[in-house]
Amino acid sequence: xxxxxxxxxxxxxxxxxxxxxxxxxxxxxxxxxxxxxxxxxxxxxxxxxxxxxxxxxxxxxxxxxxxxxxxxxxxxxxxxxxxxxxxxxxxxxxxxxxxxxxxxxxxxxxxxxxxxxxxxxxxxxxxxxxxxxxxxxxxxxxxxxxxxxxxxxxxxxxxxxxxxxxxxxxxxxxxxxxxxxxxxxxxxxxxxxxxxxxxxxxxxxxxxxxxxxxxxxxxxxxxxxxxxxxxxxxxxxxxxxxxxxxxxxxxxxxxxxxxxxxxxxxxxx
Amino acid sequence: xxxxxxxxxxxxxxxxxxxxxxxxxxxxxxxxxxxxxxxxxxxxxxxxxxxxxxxxxxxxxxxxxxxxxxxxxxxxxxxxxxxxxxxxxxxxxxxxxxxxxxxxxxxxxxxxxxxxxxxxxxxxxxxxxxxxxxxxxxxxxxxxxxxxxxxxxxxxxxxxxxxxxxxxxxxxxxxxxxxxxxxxxxxxxxxxxxxxxxxxxxxxxxxxxxxxxxxxxxxxxxxxxxxxxxxxxxxxxxxxxxxxxxxxxxxxxxxx
Numbered sequence: 001x002x003x004x005x006x007x008x009x010x011x012x013x014x015x016x017x018x019x020x021x022x023x024x025x026x027x028x029x030x031x032x033x034x035x036x037x038x039x040x041x042x043x044x045x046x047x048x049x050x051x052x053x054x055x056x057x058x059x060x061x062x063x064x065x066x067x068x069x070x071x072x073x074x075x076x077x078x079x080x081x082x083x084x085x086x087x088x089x090x091x092x093x094x095x096x097x098x099x100x101x102x103x104x105x106x107x108x109x110x111x112x113x114x115x116x117x118x119x120x121x122x123x124x125x126x127x128x129x130x131x132x133x134x135x136x137x138x139x140x141x142x143x144x145x146x147x148x149x150x151x152x153x154x155x156x157x158x159x160x161x162x163x164x165x166x167x168x169x170x171x172x173x174x175x176x177x178x179x180x181x182x183x184x185x186x187x188x189x190x191x192x193x194x195x196x197x198x199x200x201x202x203x204x205x206x207x208x209x210x211x212x213x214x215x216x217x218x219x220x221x222x223x224x225x226x227x228x229x230x231x232x233x234x235x236x237x238x239x240x241x242x243x244x245x246x247x248x249x250x251x252x253x254x255x256x257x258x259x260x261x262x263x264x265x266x267x268x269x
Numbered sequence: 270x271x272x273x274x275x276x277x278x279x280x281x282x283x284x285x286x287x288x289x290x291x292x293x294x295x296x297x298x299x300x301x302x303x304x305x306x307x308x309x310x311x312x313x314x315x316x317x318x319x320x321x322x323x324x325x326x327x328x329x330x331x332x333x334x335x336x337x338x339x340x341x342x343x344x345x346x347x348x349x350x351x352x353x354x355x356x357x358x359x360x361x362x363x364x365x366x367x368x369x370x371x372x373x374x375x376x377x378x379x380x381x382x383x384x385x386x387x388x389x390x391x392x393x394x395x396x397x398x399x400x401x402x403x404x405x406x407x408x409x410x411x412x413x414x415x416x417x418x419x420x421x422x423x424x425x426x427x428x429x430x431x432x433x434x435x436x437x438x439x440x441x442x443x444x445x446x447x448x449x450x451x452x453x454x455x456x457x458x459x460x461x462x463x464x465x466x467x468x469x470x471x472x473x474x475x476x477x478x479x480x481x482x483x484x485x486x487x488x489x490x491x492x493x494x495x496x497x498x499x500x501x502x503x504x505x506x507x508x509x510x511x512x513x514x515x516x517x518x519x520x521x522x523x524x525x
Binding site for chain 1: 416
């Protein structure tokens with residue numbers, strides 16, 4: 001049975017789409033048949049991050065409205081065999097995400113996929129609610145600063161009260177914390193909340209810490225999920241995250257400042 | 270189970286609540302009232318057609334005689350309204366209203382009567398009091414929340430105490446008719462005794478609340494206050510909201 005996983009945050013710009021793209025790619029690299037769906041109707045970005053923006057013909061809303069078959073809208077990734085993207089419509093708005101239609105599409109995807117990753121838009125309105133509603137598990141993406149943490153807290157409250165699992169009194173949505181844009185040197189200076197601060201407020205298990213990294217921006221601009229840039233810090237942090245999600249033990253990295261060696265101090269990075 | 274309600278009964282009597290328009294009389298001169306009614310109805314013709322109204326005599330000067338209810342009722346009907354009853358009348362006015370075929374409606378709650386409010390001096394602390402009815406409720410239905418209360422969530426224990434085992438996040442609200450106990454840190458709002466139970470208390474392990482209230486008396490807490498992050502109980506002593514550290518004095522071997 002396929003698992004539906006929502007990548008959500010409440011606040012915008014914290015790294016939901018980056019996380020969705022790398023998480024989905026990471027699961028596909030492990031051989032799982034994975035689809036990542038863009039729920040940000042009207043402000044679609046996932047296709048850019050995944051580097052398939054030139055291949056969008058039909059989209060999620062077309063499938064919901066019955067204007068296209070699901071396999072016409074699914075875009076097969078050119079790099080990873082078992083990875084597919086279902087892009088959002090750029091010309092419509094979130095009202096197009098009608099619940100029974102979303103459910104029908106997800107049910108159809110469940111037939112053939114192992115993992116369905118829902119990339120949520122920011123906010124707590126219709127698009128975000130639809131992305132969350134059918135989820136079995138949630139990656140709550142948070143930056144180490146107070147407004148992002150409070151918004152994530154709000155999202156956790158909604159997952160616990162308004163998701164399908166909550167409404168139908170099933171086992172609750174399994175929650176994972178993904179702390180992104182983490183900069184240990186700024187934590188040490190007291191500019192940023194530490195992992196422990198965030199954990200104390202949100203009180204959910206930590207799945208991964210992604211360091212603030214120039215690699216994220218570079219890979220986004222070139223349409224490559226950063227997890228495919230294996231040598232970068234953010235890429236390897238996402239690889240660890242996927243491994244932990246699949247039950248492997250991996251120590252958390254990038255939590256402390258790198259001790260700069262003599263040559264590094266001399267010549268910089 | 271037996272029921273005396275049978276489907277064969279020609280009718281059933283049930284209580285129900287309605288919102289009615291109240292016509293507050295400032296004087297009993299029918300000519301003046303008639304002129305004012307003409308003007309009012311002309312502003313919105315059709316608005317008052319078949320509109321039930323209650324005649325309120327609370328604003329009538331004590332010395333003024335009650336209006337002629339039969340004529341007043343006829344005048345209201347002419348304007349499309351349906352007079353249903355009278356309230357806040359003197360004994361004489363009430364019996365005159367009954368004689369004219371009008372119902373007597375119960376008085377509104379004492380605090381709602383304008384004539385009383387007018388006499389009352391407004392208390393200095395009035396701005397600090399949240400609206401609350403005065404009857405304390407019997408504490409019976411306790412509620413336990415085993416998880417964290419998240420930002421944006423509101424949990425209310427009606428007729429009882431509320432116990433939260435996790436934290437109450439900033440932006441969350443916990444309310445109870447009785448007392449509130451929070452075993453995690455209390456960062457949101459906590460309102461105990463919301464129906465006026467002045468004996469209700471708030472207990473918490475780490476006070477970082479945005480606001481605490483007992484029976485309508487409230488206080489905000491600032492970072493840097495002496496109670497910040499302390500284990501405290503909060504209760505009412507007279508009009509004052511007391512925040513007091515929880516110290517276990519009886520356990521001699523325990524060091525705090």
